[in-house]
Amino acid sequence: MILFTFDDGPSKRTTPWLLDSLDRLGIKALFFVTSESFGNGNPWEREHADIVRDIVRRGHMIGNHTETHRQLPLLNNAEIEAELTRSGRKIAWAAGSYPRLIRPPGGAMSKRVEWLLAENGYTSVIWAVYPADLEETTAEGVVRTFFRVLDRREQDTGDRGGIVLMHDTKRHSLEALPRIVEALERRNCGLLERGEELYDIVDDLGYFIPGYEPDQSFDERQAALREDAAQRCATLALAD
Numbered sequence: 001m002i003l004f005t006f007d008d009g010p011s012k013r014t015t016p017w018l019l020d021s022l023d024r025l026g027i028k029a030l031f032f033v034t035s036e037s038f039g040n041g042n043p044w045e046r047e048h049a050d051i052v053r054d055i056v057r058r059g060h061m062i063g064n065h066t067e068t069h070r071q072l073p074l075l076n077n078a079e080i081e082a083e084l085t086r087s088g089r090k091i092a093w094a095a096g097s098y099p100r101l102i103r104p105p106g107g108a109m110s111k112r113v114e115w116l117l118a119e120n121g122y123t124s125v126i127w128a129v130y131p132a133d134l135e136e137t138t139a140e141g142v143v144r145t146f147f148r149v150l151d152r153r154e155q156d157t158g159d160r161g162g163i164v165l166m167h168d169t170k171r172h173s174l175e176a177l178p179r180i181v182e183a184l185e186r187r188n189c190g191l192l193e194r195g196e197e198l199y200d201i202v203d204d205l206g207y208f209i210p211g212y213e214p215d216q217s218f219d220e221r222q223a224a225l226r227e228d229a230a231q232r233c234a235t236l237a238l239a240d
Helices: 015-026 043-057 078-096 113-117 137-157 169-195 218-239
Strands: 001-007 029-034 061-064 162-167
Touching: 015 043, 015 169, 029 043, 043 061, 043 078, 061 078, 078 113, 137 162, 137 169, 162 169, 169 218
Parallel strands: 001 029, 001 162, 029 061
Antiparallel strands: none
């Protein structure tokens, strides 16, 4: 299973473009927003708040990525509390509900930070697949790195898929997204032919939480996915 997540927005230059792309692809994602860019009252920041509202309106999930994007282990407890209070209130104002998911900037954690986040009612969400879209400068590079990491993860751990970290502030990363999805669909054709499990792009973080019982089981999702993939792959075969 694969869950796409996007960090560091909202950006009026790129996030609306991504939202349209996700609609076309039929994908729901998880956005970790940095609240420094909205909620302070000027017109430019109100525009960013409207983007946060649009993320929710289109059915995506919202999480906290702090106010200033400083790595939390470098801050004292009072500074961390201030970050969480400010960002939480801003996100609640823009999105309509208080966030309960958080991604610490850079994935930087410590026992102290973990305890403070839990005390503030947050669940931390880290990632398994990072296509290096902050380091890569082209869509081709992001796609190539995505599959290199995906394949290495499967080879090393046997896990196929995982939570994906991308950034909605990088246009080349957003250009890579439909190419990644198309490539996954083509891979599914081979997996279907061999009777193996298919890659499944999900919209529920719960699938990655041990003991969670989702509305639709893994087997049910795979059955529906196989039916859809059979039709899609037949169309691709004719096109080729």
